[in-house]
Amino acid sequence: MDRPFFLMTDPGCFDVSYRINPWMKPEVWGAEKAAAACAASTALREALEATGAHVETVGAVKGLPDLVFPANAAVVLDGKVLLARFRHPERQGEEPHFRAAFQRLKARGLVDEIVDLPEGLFHEGAGDAIWDADRRHFWCGYGPRSSQGALPAIRRTFGREIIPLELATDRFYHLDTCFCPLAGGKVLYYPPAFTAEARANIRAHVAEADRIEASDEEAAAFCVNAVNLGSRIIMARAPGSLREKLAAAGYALTEVDLAPFILSGGAAYCMTLRLDRRSVSAAQLHAAE
Numbered sequence: 001m002d003r004p005f006f007l008m009t010d011p012g013c014f015d016v017s018y019r020i021n022p023w024m025k026p027e028v029w030g031a032e033k034a035a036a037a038c039a040a041s042t043a044l045r046e047a048l049e050a051t052g053a054h055v056e057t058v059g060a061v062k063g064l065p066d067l068v069f070p071a072n073a074a075v076v077l078d079g080k081v082l083l084a085r086f087r088h089p090e091r092q093g094e095e096p097h098f099r100a101a102f103q104r105l106k107a108r109g110l111v112d113e114i115v116d117l118p119e120g121l122f123h124e125g126a127g128d129a130i131w132d133a134d135r136r137h138f139w140c141g142y143g144p145r146s147s148q149g150a151l152p153a154i155r156r157t158f159g160r161e162i163i164p165l166e167l168a169t170d171r172f173y174h175l176d177t178c179f180c181p182l183a184g185g186k187v188l189y190y191p192p193a194f195t196a197e198a199r200a201n202i203r204a205h206v207a208e209a210d211r212i213e214a215s216d217e218e219a220a221a222f223c224v225n226a227v228n229l230g231s232r233i234i235m236a237r238a239p240g241s242l243r244e245k246l247a248a249a250g251y252a253l254t255e256v257d258l259a260p261f262i263l264s265g266g267a268a269y270c271m272t273l274r275l276d277r278r279s280v281s282a283a284q285l286h287a288a289e
């Protein structure tokens with residue numbers, strides 16, 4: 001994999017038919033929203049491909065609408081795939097489908113190893129374990145969905161440091177809804193989503209000049225749930241305030257209308273799962289040779 005490689009899911013069976021987070025509104029869902037969701041998913045894929053990334057698609061499965069959020073399927077680094085275990089029964093049916101998808105990727109040599117989480121723990125994948133490519137550690141959210149007890153399994157599986165961040169509210173139930181490390185060491189985050197201890201942990205690892213705080217409006221627009229590739233950030237439609245902040249910090253924005261997915265509590269980052277991340281960059285490997 002010599003270019004960014006993402007997994008997405010065919011949105012053909014996406015809908016909002018149950019409510020497992022406060023953003024989900026089954027009552028406003030309808031056929032026109034389903035059509036808009038397909039268009040939005042295509043627009044996101046095209047935005048990724050326009051940066052030179054490759055996107056691989058998992059098939060839709062009837063009755064599993066949230067399969068469109070593959071960030072929750074696993075934590076992936078160095079070719080290792082640590083499979084997720086979902087907290088809510090509504091999503092547990094996704095587990096065998098994602099396992100099969102990773103087995104197919106393994107058969108094609110696109111990932112190397114599939115690892116199971118120890119019994120009795122929940123962990124919702126890259127939604128709650130975000131790789132920081134500059135600091136070379138995972139930021140790990142826990143509380144509403146992932147168990148705190150799953151964090152040592154992530155450290156053991158990947159052999160990398162993890163920074164635990166307890167999430168304080170059900171509104172920001174996955175770390176990727178409120179925290180996004182950016183290339184160059186800056187971090188876009190929404191402080192009220194975190195406990196005081198977690199905020200202190202962020203401040204201890206990220207210098208003040210590198211902390212970009214999202215406002216209530218920016219976080220509620222799901223803009224923190226973004227995909228970052230170098231100086232480009234791909235996200236849901238952003239308030240002008242955020243555009244200005246990110247431009248001042250040197251980033252270029254690609255905005256995609258992801259409104260139908262925001263009705264399920266997700267946006268750009270969690271509609272994708274990056275498979276090509278390495279804990280040691282190619283440049284570092286060459287230097288060590």
Ligand SMILES: NC(=[NH2+])NCCC[C@H](N)C(=O)O
Binds near residue numbers: 072174
């Ligand atoms: N990593 C994420 N933020 N994923 C969004 C998941 C949305 C989904 N409806 C759920 O509540 O599980």
